[in-house]
Amino acid sequence: MKQITLQVPIGATAATSYPIRIDDRFCLPEGIGKRRTYIITQPRILELWGNQLLEHSGLQPTATYCMGDGEEHKSLDTFAAIQEWLLENGANRSSLLIAFGGGVVGDMTGFVAATFMRGIDFIQIPTTLLSQVDSSVGGKTGVNLTRGKNMVGAFHQPVHVAINTDTLTTLDSRNYAAGIAEVIKYGFAMDAELFDTLCRQRAALKARDPEVLSEIIRHCCLIKSHIVSQDERESGLRAVLNFGHTIGHIVEKWGKYQSHLHGEAVAIGMVAAARLSEQLLGLDPESTRRLVELLDFFDLPVSLPLPFDIINQYIGSDKKSTDTAIRFVLVPATGQWEFVDIPLPFALQEYISE
Ligand SMILES: NC(=O)c1ccc[n+]([C@@H]2O[C@H](COP(=O)([O-])OP(=O)(O)OC[C@H]3O[C@@H](n4cnc5c(N)ncnc54)[C@H](O)[C@@H]3O)[C@@H](O)[C@H]2O)c1
Numbered sequence: 136m137k138q139i140t141l142q143v144p145i146g147a148t149a150a151t152s153y154p155i156r157i158d159d160r161f162c163l164p165e166g167i168g169k170r171r172t173y174i175i176t177q178p179r180i181l182e183l184w185g186n187q188l189l190e191h192s193g194l195q196p197t198a199t200y201c202m203g204d205g206e207e208h209k210s211l212d213t214f215a216a217i218q219e220w221l222l223e224n225g226a227n228r229s230s231l232l233i234a235f236g237g238g239v240v241g242d243m244t245g246f247v248a249a250t251f252m253r254g255i256d257f258i259q260i261p262t263t264l265l266s267q268v269d270s271s272v273g274g275k276t277g278v279n280l281t282r283g284k285n286m287v288g289a290f291h292q293p294v295h296v297a298i299n300t301d302t303l304t305t306l307d308s309r310n311y312a313a314g315i316a317e318v319i320k321y322g323f324a325m326d327a328e329l330f331d332t333l334c335r336q337r338a339a340l341k342a343r344d345p346e347v348l349s350e351i352i353r354h355c356c357l358i359k360s361h362i363v364s365q366d367e368r369e370s371g372l373r374a375v376l377n378f379g380h381t382i383g384h385i386v387e388k389w390g391k392y393q394s395h396l397h398g399e400a401v402a403i404g405m406v407a408a409a410r411l412s413e414q415l416l417g418l419d420p421e422s423t424r425r426l427v428e429l430l431d432f433f434d435l436p437v438s439l440p441l442p443f444d445i446i447n448q449y450i451g452s453d454k455k456s457t458d459t460a461i462r463f464v465l466v467p468a469t470g471q472w473e474f475v476d477i478p479l480p481f482a483l484q485e486y487i488s489e
Protein backbone atom coordinates (compact mmCIF):
# COMPACT_ATOMS: atom_id res chain seq x y z
CA MET A 136 0.00 0.00 0.00
CA LYS A 137 1.11 3.54 -0.80
CA GLN A 138 2.03 5.56 2.29
CA ILE A 139 0.51 9.01 2.23
CA THR A 140 1.29 12.06 4.34
CA LEU A 141 -0.89 15.18 4.30
CA GLN A 142 -0.16 18.31 6.27
CA VAL A 143 -2.91 20.22 8.09
CA PRO A 144 -1.74 23.84 7.96
CA ILE A 145 -3.30 25.33 11.09
CA GLY A 146 -2.11 28.80 12.15
CA ALA A 147 0.79 30.70 10.73
CA THR A 148 3.68 28.55 11.91
CA ALA A 149 4.98 25.05 11.28
CA ALA A 150 4.71 24.46 15.03
CA THR A 151 0.93 24.49 14.90
CA SER A 152 0.47 22.48 11.71
CA TYR A 153 0.48 18.69 11.91
CA PRO A 154 0.73 15.63 9.68
CA ILE A 155 -1.87 13.01 8.86
CA ARG A 156 -0.06 9.81 8.06
CA ILE A 157 -2.08 7.17 6.15
CA ASP A 158 -0.45 3.74 6.15
CA ASP A 159 -1.15 0.04 6.69
CA ARG A 160 0.73 0.05 9.99
CA PHE A 161 0.94 2.34 13.02
CA CYS A 162 3.39 5.14 12.18
CA LEU A 163 4.06 7.46 15.09
CA PRO A 164 6.52 10.34 15.17
CA GLU A 165 10.11 9.58 16.31
CA GLY A 166 11.10 10.38 19.87
CA ILE A 167 7.71 10.23 21.55
CA GLY A 168 9.06 7.54 23.89
CA LYS A 169 11.02 10.22 25.74
CA ARG A 170 7.84 11.70 27.23
CA ARG A 171 5.38 10.22 29.69
CA THR A 172 2.73 8.81 27.41
CA TYR A 173 -0.85 7.91 28.34
CA ILE A 174 -3.05 5.83 26.05
CA ILE A 175 -6.80 6.27 26.23
CA THR A 176 -8.74 3.51 24.51
CA GLN A 177 -11.51 0.92 24.88
CA PRO A 178 -11.19 -2.78 25.88
CA ARG A 179 -11.98 -4.22 22.45
CA ILE A 180 -9.53 -1.98 20.62
CA LEU A 181 -6.76 -2.81 23.07
CA GLU A 182 -7.43 -6.50 22.67
CA LEU A 183 -7.52 -6.37 18.86
CA TRP A 184 -4.77 -3.86 18.07
CA GLY A 185 -2.88 -3.04 21.28
CA ASN A 186 0.06 -5.38 20.67
CA GLN A 187 0.56 -4.20 17.09
CA LEU A 188 0.54 -0.58 18.19
CA LEU A 189 3.34 -1.22 20.67
CA GLU A 190 5.29 -3.41 18.22
CA HIS A 191 5.14 -0.95 15.31
CA SER A 192 5.85 2.14 17.34
CA GLY A 193 8.17 0.83 20.07
CA LEU A 194 5.99 2.81 22.44
CA GLN A 195 6.15 2.03 26.16
CA PRO A 196 3.16 3.83 27.63
CA THR A 197 3.30 5.09 31.19
CA ALA A 198 -0.29 3.93 31.71
CA THR A 199 -3.36 2.91 29.69
CA TYR A 200 -6.98 3.85 30.46
CA CYS A 201 -9.90 1.83 29.08
CA MET A 202 -13.05 3.92 28.90
CA GLY A 203 -16.56 2.52 28.35
CA ASP A 204 -17.74 1.57 24.90
CA GLY A 205 -20.59 3.60 23.35
CA GLU A 206 -21.69 7.17 22.75
CA GLU A 207 -23.27 7.39 26.20
CA HIS A 208 -19.74 7.22 27.69
CA LYS A 209 -18.74 10.45 25.91
CA SER A 210 -19.82 12.18 29.09
CA LEU A 211 -18.65 14.57 31.78
CA ASP A 212 -18.40 11.63 34.19
CA THR A 213 -15.86 9.83 32.00
CA PHE A 214 -14.04 13.11 31.42
CA ALA A 215 -13.61 13.70 35.17
CA ALA A 216 -12.55 10.09 35.80
CA ILE A 217 -9.77 10.34 33.19
CA GLN A 218 -8.49 13.64 34.59
CA GLU A 219 -8.25 12.10 38.10
CA TRP A 220 -6.56 9.00 36.67
CA LEU A 221 -3.93 11.16 34.90
CA LEU A 222 -3.02 12.84 38.18
CA GLU A 223 -2.91 9.53 40.02
CA ASN A 224 -0.50 8.26 37.37
CA GLY A 225 1.92 11.15 37.48
CA ALA A 226 0.96 13.06 34.32
CA ASN A 227 2.35 16.58 33.98
CA ARG A 228 2.37 19.42 31.48
CA SER A 229 4.85 17.73 29.17
CA SER A 230 2.95 14.46 29.07
CA LEU A 231 1.45 13.19 25.85
CA LEU A 232 -2.01 11.63 25.47
CA ILE A 233 -2.80 9.10 22.78
CA ALA A 234 -6.37 8.64 21.55
CA PHE A 235 -6.46 5.04 20.36
CA GLY A 236 -9.92 4.27 19.03
CA GLY A 237 -12.90 5.73 17.21
CA GLY A 238 -14.50 9.15 17.44
CA VAL A 239 -15.77 8.60 20.99
CA VAL A 240 -12.25 7.97 22.29
CA GLY A 241 -10.85 10.75 20.08
CA ASP A 242 -13.35 13.44 21.15
CA MET A 243 -12.90 12.46 24.79
CA THR A 244 -9.10 12.28 24.76
CA GLY A 245 -8.87 15.55 22.85
CA PHE A 246 -11.06 17.31 25.38
CA VAL A 247 -9.05 15.92 28.28
CA ALA A 248 -5.86 17.06 26.52
CA ALA A 249 -7.35 20.52 25.89
CA THR A 250 -8.06 21.02 29.58
CA PHE A 251 -5.64 18.95 31.68
CA MET A 252 -3.33 21.48 33.36
CA ARG A 253 -4.85 23.95 30.83
CA GLY A 254 -3.73 22.00 27.79
CA ILE A 255 -1.27 19.28 26.81
CA ASP A 256 -0.35 17.53 23.54
CA PHE A 257 -2.24 14.60 22.09
CA ILE A 258 -1.98 12.23 19.13
CA GLN A 259 -4.91 10.73 17.26
CA ILE A 260 -4.71 7.06 16.26
CA PRO A 261 -8.17 6.60 14.74
CA THR A 262 -9.35 3.01 14.31
CA THR A 263 -12.84 3.39 12.78
CA LEU A 264 -13.67 4.62 9.29
CA LEU A 265 -15.57 7.58 10.73
CA SER A 266 -12.62 8.67 12.83
CA GLN A 267 -10.16 8.17 9.94
CA VAL A 268 -12.13 10.35 7.51
CA ASP A 269 -13.47 12.94 9.92
CA SER A 270 -13.18 13.08 13.71
CA SER A 271 -9.40 12.67 14.10
CA VAL A 272 -8.77 15.77 11.97
CA GLY A 273 -9.59 19.36 12.83
CA GLY A 274 -9.45 19.56 16.61
CA LYS A 275 -13.13 19.54 17.57
CA THR A 276 -13.18 17.81 20.95
CA GLY A 277 -15.86 17.45 23.58
CA VAL A 278 -18.58 15.51 25.34
CA ASN A 279 -22.37 15.23 25.26
CA LEU A 280 -24.87 16.49 27.81
CA THR A 281 -28.21 14.72 28.31
CA ARG A 282 -29.78 17.77 26.73
CA GLY A 283 -27.50 18.05 23.73
CA LYS A 284 -24.79 16.57 21.58
CA ASN A 285 -21.18 17.86 21.92
CA MET A 286 -22.43 20.69 24.12
CA VAL A 287 -19.22 21.02 26.14
CA GLY A 288 -15.86 21.02 24.44
CA ALA A 289 -12.91 22.88 23.02
CA PHE A 290 -10.98 23.35 19.81
CA HIS A 291 -7.66 21.62 20.41
CA GLN A 292 -5.61 20.27 17.50
CA PRO A 293 -3.69 16.99 17.74
CA VAL A 294 0.06 17.09 17.12
CA HIS A 295 -0.09 14.06 14.81
CA VAL A 296 -2.73 11.82 13.21
CA ALA A 297 -1.63 8.22 12.52
CA ILE A 298 -4.13 6.29 10.40
CA ASN A 299 -3.60 2.55 10.06
CA THR A 300 -6.13 1.43 7.45
CA ASP A 301 -5.62 -2.22 8.45
CA THR A 302 -7.62 -1.57 11.63
CA LEU A 303 -10.75 -1.34 9.46
CA THR A 304 -10.57 -5.10 8.82
CA THR A 305 -11.97 -5.79 12.31
CA LEU A 306 -14.68 -3.13 12.35
CA ASP A 307 -18.26 -4.49 12.32
CA SER A 308 -20.43 -3.64 9.33
CA ARG A 309 -22.80 -1.31 11.20
CA ASN A 310 -19.95 0.91 12.39
CA TYR A 311 -18.27 0.71 8.99
CA ALA A 312 -21.48 1.98 7.35
CA ALA A 313 -21.71 4.78 9.91
CA GLY A 314 -18.31 5.98 8.69
CA ILE A 315 -19.50 5.77 5.09
CA ALA A 316 -22.25 8.26 5.99
CA GLU A 317 -19.63 10.95 6.74
CA VAL A 318 -17.81 10.04 3.50
CA ILE A 319 -21.06 10.55 1.58
CA LYS A 320 -21.48 13.89 3.40
CA TYR A 321 -18.24 15.21 1.85
CA GLY A 322 -19.32 14.09 -1.61
CA PHE A 323 -22.93 15.21 -1.56
CA ALA A 324 -22.34 18.66 -0.03
CA MET A 325 -18.77 19.52 -1.04
CA ASP A 326 -17.44 17.50 -3.97
CA ALA A 327 -19.65 16.23 -6.81
CA GLU A 328 -16.79 14.26 -8.34
CA LEU A 329 -16.27 12.42 -5.06
CA PHE A 330 -20.01 11.69 -4.92
CA ASP A 331 -19.90 10.22 -8.45
CA THR A 332 -16.85 8.13 -7.50
CA LEU A 333 -18.69 6.79 -4.45
CA CYS A 334 -21.68 5.81 -6.60
CA ARG A 335 -19.39 4.13 -9.15
CA GLN A 336 -17.17 2.34 -6.62
CA ARG A 337 -19.88 1.44 -4.11
CA ALA A 338 -19.28 -2.31 -4.40
CA ALA A 339 -15.49 -2.03 -3.89
CA LEU A 340 -16.10 0.31 -0.98
CA LYS A 341 -18.57 -2.07 0.62
CA ALA A 342 -16.02 -4.88 0.17
CA ARG A 343 -13.43 -2.64 1.92
CA ASP A 344 -10.98 -2.82 -0.98
CA PRO A 345 -7.80 -1.47 0.67
CA GLU A 346 -6.65 0.66 -2.29
CA VAL A 347 -10.07 2.24 -2.81
CA LEU A 348 -10.40 2.84 0.91
CA SER A 349 -7.04 4.50 1.39
CA GLU A 350 -7.73 6.82 -1.57
CA ILE A 351 -11.16 7.73 -0.16
CA ILE A 352 -9.65 8.37 3.29
CA ARG A 353 -6.97 10.59 1.72
CA HIS A 354 -9.60 12.51 -0.27
CA CYS A 355 -11.83 13.13 2.77
CA CYS A 356 -8.89 14.18 4.99
CA LEU A 357 -7.78 16.60 2.28
CA ILE A 358 -11.22 18.22 2.05
CA LYS A 359 -11.46 18.51 5.82
CA SER A 360 -7.93 19.85 6.14
CA HIS A 361 -8.61 22.58 3.53
CA ILE A 362 -11.75 23.69 5.34
CA VAL A 363 -10.33 23.58 8.86
CA SER A 364 -7.17 25.44 7.89
CA GLN A 365 -9.30 28.33 6.60
CA ASP A 366 -11.71 28.41 9.55
CA GLU A 367 -10.38 26.51 12.54
CA ARG A 368 -13.05 27.66 15.01
CA GLU A 369 -16.14 27.61 12.81
CA SER A 370 -16.74 31.30 12.44
CA GLY A 371 -18.26 30.55 9.02
CA LEU A 372 -17.06 28.13 6.36
CA ARG A 373 -16.37 25.19 8.70
CA ALA A 374 -20.10 24.81 9.41
CA VAL A 375 -20.39 23.12 5.99
CA LEU A 376 -18.95 20.01 7.69
CA ASN A 377 -22.18 20.04 9.70
CA PHE A 378 -24.30 19.08 6.67
CA GLY A 379 -26.90 16.58 7.92
CA HIS A 380 -25.97 17.18 11.55
CA THR A 381 -28.70 19.66 12.57
CA ILE A 382 -31.40 17.00 12.48
CA GLY A 383 -28.84 14.20 12.98
CA HIS A 384 -27.89 15.48 16.43
CA ILE A 385 -31.57 15.66 17.41
CA VAL A 386 -32.01 12.02 16.38
CA GLU A 387 -29.03 11.02 18.54
CA LYS A 388 -30.23 12.94 21.57
CA TRP A 389 -33.82 11.72 21.13
CA GLY A 390 -32.51 8.14 21.12
CA LYS A 391 -30.55 8.82 24.33
CA TYR A 392 -27.31 8.31 22.33
CA GLN A 393 -28.14 4.61 22.05
CA SER A 394 -30.74 4.10 19.33
CA HIS A 395 -28.68 5.46 16.42
CA LEU A 396 -24.95 5.61 15.76
CA HIS A 397 -23.67 9.09 14.90
CA GLY A 398 -23.25 8.21 11.21
CA GLU A 399 -26.75 6.71 11.05
CA ALA A 400 -28.24 9.87 12.52
CA VAL A 401 -26.26 11.96 10.02
CA ALA A 402 -27.62 9.80 7.17
CA ILE A 403 -31.18 10.60 8.26
CA GLY A 404 -30.24 14.28 8.70
CA MET A 405 -28.71 14.48 5.21
CA VAL A 406 -31.87 13.16 3.55
CA ALA A 407 -34.00 15.65 5.51
CA ALA A 408 -31.60 18.46 4.54
CA ALA A 409 -31.76 17.36 0.89
CA ARG A 410 -35.57 17.53 0.97
CA LEU A 411 -35.37 20.99 2.55
CA SER A 412 -32.92 21.91 -0.22
CA GLU A 413 -35.46 20.84 -2.85
CA GLN A 414 -38.02 23.19 -1.30
CA LEU A 415 -35.78 26.16 -0.57
CA LEU A 416 -33.01 26.02 -3.16
CA GLY A 417 -34.53 24.02 -6.01
CA LEU A 418 -32.29 20.97 -5.61
CA ASP A 419 -33.14 18.47 -8.34
CA PRO A 420 -35.14 15.58 -6.71
CA GLU A 421 -33.00 13.19 -8.80
CA SER A 422 -30.01 14.22 -6.61
CA THR A 423 -31.94 13.32 -3.45
CA ARG A 424 -32.91 10.03 -5.05
CA ARG A 425 -29.23 9.20 -5.73
CA LEU A 426 -28.33 10.14 -2.15
CA VAL A 427 -31.05 7.90 -0.71
CA GLU A 428 -30.05 5.05 -3.02
CA LEU A 429 -26.39 5.28 -2.02
CA LEU A 430 -27.17 5.41 1.71
CA ASP A 431 -29.56 2.51 1.30
CA PHE A 432 -26.89 0.47 -0.49
CA PHE A 433 -24.82 0.72 2.69
CA ASP A 434 -27.87 -0.18 4.83
CA LEU A 435 -27.98 3.27 6.36
CA PRO A 436 -31.35 4.64 7.56
CA VAL A 437 -32.97 7.41 5.52
CA SER A 438 -36.33 8.11 7.21
CA LEU A 439 -37.07 10.26 10.23
CA PRO A 440 -37.71 7.98 13.23
CA LEU A 441 -39.26 10.72 15.41
CA PRO A 442 -42.20 13.13 15.16
CA PHE A 443 -41.77 16.58 13.57
CA ASP A 444 -42.79 18.19 16.89
CA ILE A 445 -39.71 16.89 18.68
CA ILE A 446 -37.45 18.21 15.95
CA ASN A 447 -39.14 21.62 16.02
CA GLN A 448 -38.85 21.72 19.80
CA TYR A 449 -35.15 20.76 20.01
CA ILE A 450 -33.81 22.65 17.02
CA GLY A 451 -33.33 25.94 18.90
CA SER A 452 -30.48 24.44 20.91
CA ASP A 453 -28.43 23.53 17.83
CA LYS A 454 -25.02 25.20 18.02
CA LYS A 455 -25.70 26.93 14.70
CA SER A 456 -28.85 28.63 15.93
CA THR A 457 -29.13 32.21 17.15
CA ASP A 458 -31.91 33.72 19.26
CA THR A 459 -34.01 34.18 16.15
CA ALA A 460 -32.96 31.69 13.47
CA ILE A 461 -31.57 28.25 12.77
CA ARG A 462 -28.75 27.98 10.23
CA PHE A 463 -29.06 24.98 7.93
CA VAL A 464 -26.38 23.74 5.56
CA LEU A 465 -28.32 23.08 2.36
CA VAL A 466 -27.34 21.85 -1.08
CA PRO A 467 -28.53 23.66 -4.25
CA ALA A 468 -26.84 20.98 -6.41
CA THR A 469 -24.72 17.91 -5.67
CA GLY A 470 -21.30 19.01 -4.42
CA GLN A 471 -22.38 22.58 -3.64
CA TRP A 472 -23.58 24.08 -0.40
CA GLU A 473 -25.26 27.20 0.95
CA PHE A 474 -26.10 28.40 4.44
CA VAL A 475 -29.81 29.17 4.85
CA ASP A 476 -31.11 30.90 7.97
CA ILE A 477 -34.68 29.89 8.79
CA PRO A 478 -36.47 32.00 11.43
CA LEU A 479 -37.50 30.40 14.71
CA PRO A 480 -39.96 29.00 15.64
CA PHE A 481 -39.26 26.40 13.00
CA ALA A 482 -41.83 23.91 11.67
CA LEU A 483 -40.22 21.17 9.58
CA GLN A 484 -43.61 19.94 8.33
CA GLU A 485 -44.02 23.23 6.44
CA TYR A 486 -41.12 22.18 4.21
CA ILE A 487 -41.18 18.41 3.96
CA SER A 488 -43.81 15.74 4.31
CA GLU A 489 -41.65 12.81 5.48
N1 LIG B 1 -14.54 15.73 16.41
C1 LIG B 1 -15.08 15.63 15.22
O1 LIG B 1 -14.79 16.38 14.30
C2 LIG B 1 -16.08 14.54 14.97
C3 LIG B 1 -16.46 14.25 13.66
C4 LIG B 1 -17.36 13.21 13.45
C5 LIG B 1 -17.84 12.47 14.52
N2 LIG B 1 -17.42 12.77 15.77
C6 LIG B 1 -17.86 11.94 16.91
O2 LIG B 1 -17.33 10.65 16.74
C7 LIG B 1 -18.15 9.73 17.45
C8 LIG B 1 -18.43 8.52 16.61
O3 LIG B 1 -17.20 7.88 16.32
P1 LIG B 1 -17.14 6.37 15.77
O4 LIG B 1 -18.13 6.20 14.69
O5 LIG B 1 -15.73 6.09 15.50
O6 LIG B 1 -17.72 5.52 16.99
P2 LIG B 1 -17.00 4.86 18.26
O7 LIG B 1 -15.82 5.60 18.68
O8 LIG B 1 -18.08 4.62 19.24
O9 LIG B 1 -16.49 3.45 17.70
C9 LIG B 1 -17.45 2.53 17.23
C10 LIG B 1 -17.25 1.13 17.83
O10 LIG B 1 -16.19 0.48 17.16
C11 LIG B 1 -15.26 -0.07 18.10
N3 LIG B 1 -13.98 -0.06 17.40
C12 LIG B 1 -13.14 0.99 17.18
N4 LIG B 1 -12.15 0.62 16.37
C13 LIG B 1 -12.35 -0.67 16.07
C14 LIG B 1 -11.66 -1.60 15.25
N5 LIG B 1 -10.60 -1.25 14.54
N6 LIG B 1 -12.12 -2.86 15.17
C15 LIG B 1 -13.24 -3.24 15.85
N7 LIG B 1 -13.95 -2.40 16.64
C16 LIG B 1 -13.50 -1.13 16.73
C17 LIG B 1 -15.36 0.84 19.29
O11 LIG B 1 -14.88 0.21 20.43
C18 LIG B 1 -16.87 1.09 19.30
O12 LIG B 1 -17.53 0.01 19.89
C19 LIG B 1 -19.39 10.48 17.85
O13 LIG B 1 -19.31 10.81 19.21
C20 LIG B 1 -19.33 11.73 17.01
O14 LIG B 1 -19.99 12.79 17.61
C21 LIG B 1 -16.56 13.78 16.02
Ligand SMILES: O=C(O)C(=O)C[C@@H](O)[C@H](O)[C@H](O)COP(=O)(O)O
Pocket residue numbers: 269273275284285317369373374376377380454
Ligand atom coordinates in the same frame (compact mmCIF):
# COMPACT_ATOMS: atom_id res chain seq x y z
O1 LIG C 1 -15.34 19.02 12.20
C1 LIG C 1 -16.41 19.62 12.10
O2 LIG C 1 -16.49 20.85 12.12
C2 LIG C 1 -17.68 18.87 11.96
O3 LIG C 1 -18.75 19.45 12.03
C3 LIG C 1 -17.59 17.39 11.72
C4 LIG C 1 -18.81 16.62 12.16
O4 LIG C 1 -18.83 15.42 11.40
C5 LIG C 1 -18.76 16.19 13.62
O5 LIG C 1 -19.82 15.33 13.91
C6 LIG C 1 -18.67 17.30 14.66
O6 LIG C 1 -18.35 16.74 15.91
C7 LIG C 1 -19.96 18.05 14.83
O7 LIG C 1 -19.64 19.17 15.57
P1 LIG C 1 -20.71 20.08 16.32
O8 LIG C 1 -19.99 21.37 16.51
O9 LIG C 1 -21.91 20.21 15.43
O10 LIG C 1 -21.03 19.39 17.58
Ligand SMILES: [Zn+2]
Pocket residue numbers: 269317380397401
Ligand atom coordinates in the same frame (compact mmCIF):
# COMPACT_ATOMS: atom_id res chain seq x y z
ZN1 LIG D 1 -20.30 14.04 12.21
